[in-house]
Amino acid sequence: MSNAIVVRDLRKSYGGVHALSGVSFEVATGEVFGLLGPNGAGKTTTVEILEGYRRRDSGDISVLGHDPGDSPRALREQTGVVLQQSENTPLLTVREVHRQFAGYFAQPRDIDEVIELVGLTHKRDARVRTLSGGQKRRLDLGTALVGDPELVFLDEPTTGFDPAARRSAWDMIRSLRSLGKTIFLTTHYLDEAQQLADRVAVLRAGEIVALGTPAELIGVTRRTEIRHRLDGELVVLETDEPTRVLHELTTRALAEGRELEQLEVRRPSLEDVYLELVEEPGER
Template identity: 55%
Template sequence: MSRSRIGGLVQAVAGETQSDPVVSVRGLVKRYGSHEAVAGIDFEVLRGEIFACLGPNGAGKTTTVEILEGFLERTAGEVSVLGHDPATAGGTWRERVGIVLQESEPEPGLTVRESLAMYAGLYRAPRDIDETIDLVGLTDRTGALATRLSGGQRRRLDFALALIGDPELIFLDEPTTGFDPSARRAAWDVVAGLRELGKTVFLTTHYMDEAEYLADRIMVSSAGRIVAEGIPQTLGGRDKLTTAIRFTLPGYVDVRDLPSALYRLTEPGAGGSTVVHSDSPLEHLQLLGNWALGRGFDLPDLDVHRPSLEEVYLSLAESASTKDQR
């Protein structure tokens, strides 16, 4: 775990932070006719953390964000963002909020620096323009026309425009959709850097690796409902799921020769391998290694697999879908 992630978690569990949520939602509902896009959800976002809302398309993520941003009226529930109801908050409140939409177009005819200067003029106390450009990694493109930037560079400009007003809270709605792997990683570095600035970030995404890499806490949504919430390491009971220890025994060794403590946990794996499902992987790895070495052979394809966030997410989504069908 990175030092910045540890710092974020320390902030998230501090008493002062817990008593001052940046976002507080109770019983939030949004209906479109008979369709319930958001079905009575409750959650809080704490100051200084990166909070990710993870879910597939149609989960209600963008609807929730647009309500929190004050762009969409809710059907029911209570919402507080930076101590105000976004449905009635004024211009002073909006200066405290930065937004990166799923899609946006750069200002035609303006360079990167000119775009930042124009937006900076809308705020009473904007950030330094050149410092902001440097923060998002566009220093070598300062004089380039915004319309001629690559897709990844345009996204960096979007981040810069969201930051120029020096907001306390930043909404990132699926900020890397359609990016190639390199551009996604570059965007992640920018987002992670926001934590170092003391910003609070509300991130929506359908990428499991993105949520795991960036978020201090994750909320999983499905069909407008919250199906799980927690830190990436323990989300959905991930820390309590068994670890799969996979290996291939030499042809002259029978799986029944394994120590009984391991044999009773085995099942056949792909390609003639053996899988041990362990809730004590360190203990069982040591037992397996000592047993193999004591018999004079190695296990060169030994693999230890802890349940990934994607596997946990798919399990949660499947469970939620099953409940909805009942």
């Protein structure tokens, strides 16, 4: 399958400070791609260059076969954008805002379907200013989907959400994926990337320090941990051969007739890997 996005050696600096120093990646059509990194790593700079809001200093970019730097209208017909911060006209209703955006596209989707998809049917005649934060975010997503885009950019879509709202936003993003949309997602939440993304790029200080599926990112870096308590003391065994080590441990305990208290076998979470990756050298 072809690539929806190709980025080669993307560079950008603001007043001599390097925001992006040579970023390269590809996003396959139909994939959910997560750009993960701490605040200030360059996530928004990257996504806003791809959306055509910012100019790059150098590098080659193709988004659905277009260069976003030329700001082609054909590209905006095929992409949906959810910005990190933007508002809609507070005096219009949910349905009116969808109708407003639908009018900008050559072939919009049915707006009631879109409102249903983002779960705002019960609020369709409510004015924007009466919506909660989570509902406003759904509205942002609705306006991004109303043009029936091939590719959707989501810049930190759940920042500031409570856990329940995040879960429902995740469900919505998964349902977009099942519609075959390509999704480019930035987030500083690890669990979000782990839950949603087919592949994750970890950005640190303008450079990609890891790229792969969440399983690959966890798989390559660390071993399995086996923990238990012996006379109240925590014992941690790190190993490449968890089967053998666990077998030995349990065999010995059985032979001695004692219980392995608080026995736990754990793979490092993406969080462990991530913290290791984004910590500046020398901080450890």
